[in-house]
Amino acid sequence: MFGYNTISIDQKHRFSIPAKYRADFLKTNETELVVTKDPQYPSLKVYKGSEWKNISSKLQSLQGLDPIVRNLQWTILGNASVTDLDPSGRMLVLLPEELRNYAELDNDNKFLFIGMGNKFEIWNTDNWNLRQTGGTLATEILDVVLPISIKEMSF
Amino acid sequence: MFGYNTISIDQKHRFSIPAKYRADFLKTNETELVVTKDPQYPSLKVYKGSEWKNISSKLQSLQGLDPIVRNLQWTILGNASVTDLDPSGRMLVLLPEELRNYAELDNDNKFLFIGMGNKFEIWNTDNWNLRQTGGTLATEILDVVLPISIKEMSF
DNA sequence: ACAGAATCCGGCTTACAGACCAACTCATTT
DNA sequence: AAATGAGTTGGTCTGTAAGCCGGATTCTGT
Numbered sequence: 154m155f156g157y158n159t160i161s162i163d164q165k166h167r168f169s170i171p172a173k174y175r176a177d178f179l180k181t182n183e184t185e186l187v188v189t190k191d192p193q194y195p196s197l198k199v200y201k202g203s204e205w206k207n208i209s210s211k212l213q214s215l216q217g218l219d220p221i222v223r224n225l226q227w228t229i230l231g232n233a234s235v236t237d238l239d240p241s242g243r244m245l246v247l248l249p250e251e252l253r254n255y256a257e258l259d260n261d262n263k264f265l266f267i268g269m270g271n272k273f274e275i276w277n278t279d280n281w282n283l284r285q286t287g288g289t290l291a292t293e294i295l296d297v298v299l300p301i302s303i304k305e306m307s308f
Numbered sequence: 309m310f311g312y313n314t315i316s317i318d319q320k321h322r323f324s325i326p327a328k329y330r331a332d333f334l335k336t337n338e339t340e341l342v343v344t345k346d347p348q349y350p351s352l353k354v355y356k357g358s359e360w361k362n363i364s365s366k367l368q369s370l371q372g373l374d375p376i377v378r379n380l381q382w383t384i385l386g387n388a389s390v391t392d393l394d395p396s397g398r399m400l401v402l403l404p405e406e407l408r409n410y411a412e413l414d415n416d417n418k419f420l421f422i423g424m425g426n427k428f429e430i431w432n433t434d435n436w437n438l439r440q441t442g443g444t445l446a447t448e449i450l451d452v453v454l455p456i457s458i459k460e461m462s463f
Numbered sequence: 464a465c466a467g468a469a470t471c472c473g474g475c476t477t478a479c480a481g482a483c484c485a486a487c488t489c490a491t492t493t
Numbered sequence: 494a495a496a497t498g499a500g501t502t503g504g505t506c507t508g509t510a511a512g513c514c515g516g517a518t519t520c521t522g523t
Contacts, residue, residue, distance in 0.1 A: 155364070155388035156387065156388050156389050157389075160510085160511095161511070163511070163512075165472085167471095169510070169511085171510090172508080172509055268386070269368070269381055307370060308372035315500090318502065318503095320503090322501090324500065394482090394483085402481070465522105465523090467522090467523105470517105471519080472517075475512105476512085477510100477511090480507105481506105481507095482505105486504100487501085487502075489500080489501095490497105492495105493496085493497100
C-alpha cells in the first residue's frame, strides 16, 4: 500500500488497481473501495472500505454548526463514490465525471496513483510535480483555520 | 549494519545488498526491505521491513490537513518501494526511475551504500563528498519549520 | 412504449516490465 | 595457481497492464 505508480484511464473512465496491492485487499476480505475528493488539493483519495468506515463516521459525528466542518463534510462525504471490487479479476474502478474534473484528469492521459499506507492518492502528473517542487496550485486551499476537533484527525 | 560500501547499478537498474549485511536480514526473519526518498537531501533511505512499519505507521497517524505533514507523507510514504527479499539467492533490489532521479544516480556509475545502524543511505558520490566537506547541495531543504509532532520522530 | 443511442461491463489478446535462474568475471585466500 | 565467494551480467519466461471488441444495460427522445 505504498509507492508511486503511473497508470492510465481508458476511454471508459476506468483504471485498474495495481496488482501488487490486491493481496492487501483480499487478505482483509475487503470487497469495496471508496473514492472521494481531497479537501485541500486538486486530487482524489482512495480508501479501503474499512478505513472509510472509520473516517466517515468520525467526520459525521463532528459538530455540524462550524462552517469549516460543514465544508469538509460536504467535500469528503458528499463526493464519495463507492465501488465494488471483483476479487478474482482485475480491480477496475470507474471515476465519475465530477471527480475527474476536480483532479483535472483528462482521458487517455497518464496520472499518478500513490500509495500512502492506509490510503491512496490520485494526481494529475503536472499538478503533482508542481506541488512536489514547492509550487502552489491554483485550486489549493491554504491557511485553513481548523477547529480543534479536526486537528486531531488524520484523513 | 554499519559502514561504507561502494555499489553500482546495472542497466536494469538493480543493485545487490552487500553480502555482509545479508545475515542481519536473515537472522531476524526479515522478508522485505523498503527504499524511499530522504525528505531533506537528494539521497535514498533503505529500511528493514520491521523498521519501516514503525516509521510509516507513526507518519500516517499525524494530522492530515497540515501542509508540512502532507509534504512529508508524500515524500516518504508516497515514494516507498517495497521489495521482497529472496533469502536463498542474492539480494537484488530494483530502483524505480523516480528514486534514481531524485538521488541523481546515473546508470553504470558507482554509488555509496552507507550503513547507519537501523537503516542505510544511498548517495551519489559527488553529493556525499560535497555534503561531508560542508558544502550545500542545490536540492537540499533548509530551515523547515516542523510541527512538534514531527520533531519528536526519528526517520 | 419503443427504437436508437449512449454508456457500462466483461472477455480476449498482445506487448513488455520485472522476477527468476544461471553463468561469468574478478578478488581474495590458502 | 586453484578454489571459493562476491558482484555483476544476461537470457528466458511469467504475469500484468492496457487496448480492443462485442454484448448488455440504461438513457433519451419521439
